[in-house]
Amino acid sequence: MQLNRFRLTSCAALASMIFVAQSAWAVNPFTVRDIRIEGLQRVEPGTVFVSLPVRVGDTYSDDKGTAAIQSLFALGLFKDVRIEVNGDVLVVVVEERPTVANVEFVGTKEFEKDVLVKSLRDVGLADGRPFDKAQLDRAEQELKRQYINRSLYAAQVVTTVTPIERNRVNLTFTVVEGDPANISEIRIVGNKAFDESTLRGLFDLDTGGWLSWYTKSNRYSRAKLNADLETLRSYYLTRGYLEFKIDSTQVAILPNKTDIGININISEGERYVVSSVKLAGEYLGKDEEFKSLVVIRPGQAFNADDVAKTTKAFTDYFGNFGYAFARVEARPEIDRVNNRVALVLQANPSRRAYVRKINVAGNTRTRDVVVRREFRQLEASWYDAEKIRLSRDRVDRLGYFGEVAIETQEVPGTPDQVDLTVNVTEKPTGSLSLGAGYSSGDGLGLSFGLKQENAFGSGNSLGVQLNTSKFNRVVVLNTTDPYFTEDGVSRTFDLYFKTSSPYQDQDYYKLETSGGSIRFGVPFTEIDTVFFGAGLERTTIVPGTLLPTSYQKYANEYGYSSSALPVTVGWARDSRDSALAPNSGRFQRANAEWSFAGDAKYVRATYQFQQYLPLSKKFTAAFNTELGLGSSAGGRSYPVFKNFYGGGLGSVRGFEQGSLGPVDASGTVLGGSRKLNVNMEVLAPFPGAGNDRTLRVYGFWDMGLVAGPDAGLAINADANSLRSSVGVGISWISPVGPLRLAFAKPIRKFNNDRIQGMQFQIGTSF
Structure with a gap:
């Protein structure tokens, strides 16, 4: 049996030689009885068979042999391919490329390993993939590009290839980063x-x-x-x-x-003043409505922002009627002699469209339904730009994503349909809140909170709060389902246990409070939510040394243990541009609590108002006020354990946490049934930080008081006993939340007030 052999490679030169010598290596066409594969180590035989253009029973020819070799080389899995003919048996001999077993980096300080591994994967080099020199060159160039993006132009990359068993290689990229440019x-x-x-x-x-x-x-x-x-x-x-x-x-x-x-x-060119604004094109017979959207003012200097706002408002308004492809162009007619410009707003609404499908992309952790239920634009409905913007804002306000963007794609072959794709970028949704205060007499007190806003990607929140101070210990567990019903009614469960004592010594009195509650939140508008709920609470006054007179009086009248069944009603509105570092907008919250049954009967209400005003690109003014009022109900005295407390973080800085208000003869802080806090701040970039808004300094003025109907039994507790302080601080958006460090000096204080000159907190704005 005569054996005819020939070999082809992917190199152009060898291909030419084969072509020239084809007559000498030519094989007469024959019917293939069998096909054998030799040289495979990790590649499945099926991968080779699928790529071959010839099957058993087919007629083999030189053209099919050339096509077979080209097809196998195109897989990128082999560095050599031969086809041998043994009678009517076709033998495919391959030599596999080495496989990358491991990729390591030496000398990399600027980047985490995961970042570099991902960048190499994008150019085709990763563990388990075939290795070739061309990919290695691309990998080195990609690493250098990553360093150039960080201004490390002197970075050098040296690659070491180490062959190991089973036709594998280890790759080591040794980097000399050098100094940044x-x-x-x-x-x-x-x-x-x-x-x-x-x-x-x-x-x-x-x-x-x-x-x-x-x-x-x-x-x-x-x-x-x-x-x-x-x-x-x-x-x-x-x-x-x-x-x-x-x-x-x-x-x-x-x-x-x-x-x-x-x-x-x-x-620079010349400075131009707007002489007139005209509408041109088709405006759906709503010219007056569109004119009301124009913010460009004749007689004022040309302002590109006003032009952009106007054209965007026009486009969005067209979108409200389903015209997803509307085009609005501002054409300037320039009078260079008088330095004036007339603007012509040319509109073309194009065609009306409706939304075929809404897709969600980028949510690696959060379930699709969590995003979809925030959408006000529905599938198979007319395209509505206002609803799409509202949907985007609602998804963004969830706080689960770093970026939220909506893309509109035309449906091929159907000019009146579009698809929407919601592109999101996941971000950590766990938050940590810490608070601390230090004084020479009482040492360090810590508060701790941990909350997961998007537990298991479900959109539900789970939280725990702890307070480890000497005098107040708190454990609170809560969970919220924001879509308890399909209409967006939320449900929250709270369980808590609190103890309060003026001293650590076990002989002194203390308060123990335990309970639970359930609350529902009903969205009345897109930014307004009304809350209502009910709870069950039990408070015990544990008698001991120096029990305050007000506590003893309440215990004598109603007993040392009191139960309460409070119902709550609340309202919240939030229009801030950011919950972490607001620069503009307003936040309001009101809550009322009424205990109509049980041993303790009372009414308690709170209201908070925050306003943020951008003074300039760098400076922001912030204002916060909080009111609290409590009153007796059902013919019973107001329970002293429902008093408000003030001072410290979130109140009047510079005073110890919870130290403001009425005190008894022993110096024990009693709290009061009325509370007022007023805080004003001006924030600016930290010196040397440029325009970086994640690190800022601020100056503040705080004012507040705590008072109550029992002021006659206390010292320095009348309603005019306002405390106030001024100070400076540092605000930093840290990886665990906004951290604020404050140095305060009281400017209105009273004898025996407890002063803390330095305080810090993580997790809130004020």
Whole structure:
């Protein structure tokens, strides 16, 4: 039996040689009786058979042999392929590429390993995948690109390939990161209307300061520079400079690869004033309604922001009627002689559309239903831009995602249909709250809270709160189902146990309170929710040394143990732009509690109001006030264990936590049935932090009081006994929540007040 052999490779030169020598290696066509595969180690035989263009029973030819070799090489699994013909048996001999067994990094400090592993996976290099030199080159270039993005231009990457058993290799990337390239100079050339320092102050990039190790604002990044250039362009375009342009940008890296100079050349052009605004095109017969959306004012300087707001408002309004593809263009008619510009708003509503499907993407942990139930735009309904915006805002307000964006895609072949894709980026939803205060007499007191807002991706929340101070110990467990009903009615369960004692000594009196409650939240509007619920609570006055007179009097009248059945009604409205670091917006919350049955009968109400005002790009004013009122009910005295307390974190800083208000002859704080807190702050970027809003300093003024109907039994407890303090602090959006450190000095205080000059908290704004 004669044996004919030939070999093909993917190299162009060898392919040419084979073509030339084809007549010498040619095989006469024959019917394939059998196909054998040789050389396989990890690749399944089925993978090879599926890729072959010839089967048993087919007629084999040279063309099919060439196609078979090309097909197998295209799999990327083999570094050599041969086809041998033994009579009427086709033998496919392959040599597999090595497989990557492990990828390690040495000398990497700037990045976590997971980040680099992901970047290499994106270029096709990962554990378990075939290895080839071309992928290795791409991997090295990708690692260098990652370091360049962090301004580490001097980074060097050396790769070591170590063969191991079973045709596998270990890859080790040894990185010498070098020093980062820092910006040494930023120059703006061509400015006349504004001085250079003002324009540089708009940038997030700068030449560095004493906090650059934290902000990294002097680290060059092309993305950050582009963002700064857009800020510069916007600054001019909102001040009338319609023809402003950036002529060129030069970024020069010195030979040491650690210093960078940036030159920006601009042309300001002339300043233009708007002479008129006209509508053109089709406006669905609603011209007057569209005119009411125009925020561009003739006689004022051209403002690109006003133009953008107007065109967006027009587009959104078209969308409210189902015109998802509406186009609105602002065409300027420039009078360069008089430096005036007339704006023509040209509208083309295009065609009406309805939403075919709504898809959710990027939610690796959160279930689809958690996102979908927030949507007000329904599938198979007309496209409604207002409902889509509202849906996006509702998903964002969940707090489960770092980014929320909605994309609109046309349905191919169906011009009146669109699909919506909700792209979300998951973020950690567990929050940690910590509070602490220190005084020389009482030492350190800590409070701790842990809450998971999106437990197991269900949208339900689970929380626990602990207080480990000397005098007050608290354990609270709660869980909330935000969609107890399909209409969005929430349900919350609370279980708690609290003890309070003025001293650690077991001989002193203490209060023990245990109970539970259930609350429901009913959404009346998109930003208003009304709460109602009921609970069962039992409070025990444990007698001991120095039991206050008010407590003894209440115990003598109603007993040492009191039960209560409170019902609650509340309301909340939140329009803040952020729950962690608000810059604008308002928050309001009111709650009323009425115990109509049991031993303790009372009415208790609280109201909180917060307002945030952006004074400028860097400065924010914040205002907070909180009121609390309690009163007796059912012919019984107001229970002393329902008193309000003030002072410390969340109240009047500079005073010990819960130390304000009436005290008895022994110095025990009794609290009161009335409470007032007023807080005012001005926040600014931390010196040296540039425009970074995650790290800021603030100055504050606090004022508050706690008083009650039993003031006659106490010292310094009349309603005019306002305490106040001033101070400065640091606000930092840390990985576990907003941390605030305050240094306070009381400016209105009384004898025997307990002072704490330094306090900090994690988890709240005030």
